[in-house]
Amino acid sequence: KHWSFDAAAKIYEYSVAKYASSRRLQTGLGIALYGDAHYDEAAKVFANLLASVPNQASYAKFLGQSCVAMKTESREDCEVLLNYAQRHPADALAARLAAATILEQHDSAQFDLAQRVLERAIAEDPGSADGYYRMGVLDQERGKWSESVTLLKKASALNPRSSKTHL
Numbered sequence: 001k002h003w004s005f006d007a008a009a010k011i012y013e014y015s016v017a018k019y020a021s022s023r024r025l026q027t028g029l030g031i032a033l034y035g036d037a038h039y040d041e042a043a044k045v046f047a048n049l050l051a052s053v054p055n056q057a058s059y060a061k062f063l064g065q066s067c068v069a070m071k072t073e074s075r076e077d078c079e080v081l082l083n084y085a086q087r088h089p090a091d092a093l094a095a096r097l098a099a100a101t102i103l104e105q106h107d108s109a110q111f112d113l114a115q116r117v118l119e120r121a122i123a124e125d126p127g128s129a130d131g132y133y134r135m136g137v138l139d140q141e142r143g144k145w146s147e148s149v150t151l152l153k154k155a156s157a158l159n160p161r162s163s164k165t166h167l
Contacts, residue, residue, distance in 0.1 A: 005035035023049060027062070034066055040077075042066040047077035050084060057091055060084045064097025068104060075105060082110075085117045092128065095121035099134045103141060114138055129159035136165075 012029035019025055030045035046063035050056060060081060067078035078101045085091065085098035095117040102114040115138060122131040136151035155165045 003035070005032045008032040009036055009038070023053070027059075030062055030066070034062070034069070037069075039066045039069040040072055043070060043075075043077040047080040050080050054084065054087070057088070057094065060088070060091065060094040061097070064094060064101065067101040068097060070104070073105075075101065082113065086113075089120045090124055092121040092125035092131065095124075096128070096130050096134055099138065103134065103137055106141065108141070111138060111142060127158060129155040129162060129165065131155075132158065133162070133165050 009029060009032035012025060012032050015025045016022070016029050026045055026049055030042045030049070033039075033045060034042035043063060043066040046059055046066055050059040050063055053059060063078070063081045063084075067075060067081055070078075081094065081101060082098050085094045088094060099114040099118045099121070102110045115135070118131055118135045118138065121128070122135065125131060132151045132155035136148040136155060139145070139148035139151060152165055156162065159165065
């Protein structure tokens with residue numbers, strides 16, 4: 001309520017130490033860590049939650065948002081998201097977040113995986129500008145500048161107010 005994420009994280013850490021099996025408390029801890037810009041730590045929490053409940057879409061979403069926000073090279077916990085996205089082809093949001101994680105890493109070895117999950121995401125949710133935007137960025141990462149223009153125009157048409165698409 002007061003955006004006191006640091007204080008909330010301390011309370012959740014204490015609570016999780018007492019009640020380690022409570023997924024609700026662990027989720028609160030992850031959200032508090034994310035809110036306090038401790039994205040690596042939040043990703044660890046959400047990766048553990050998703051590993052313990054492998055079909056929980058909300059954990060995948062929280063993990064994906066943490067992984068996209070991370071600025072470090074070490075993204076081992078984000079592999080859990082990539083696995084989830086491959087096992088759940090109908091979860092377009094998880095697919096877009098998994099692809100965004102790959103793109104943030106500039107990991108050309110995983111560009112084919114990013115393309116596969118983005119193609120599924122676009123097929124599942126063709127009205128989402130983010131899928132087309134991410135696919136356009138992927139084409140740019142691969143040096144396919146002219147191909148990216150079509151995708152970015154589609155993203156811009158779906159969401160004309162998106163500044164990142166125009167950039």
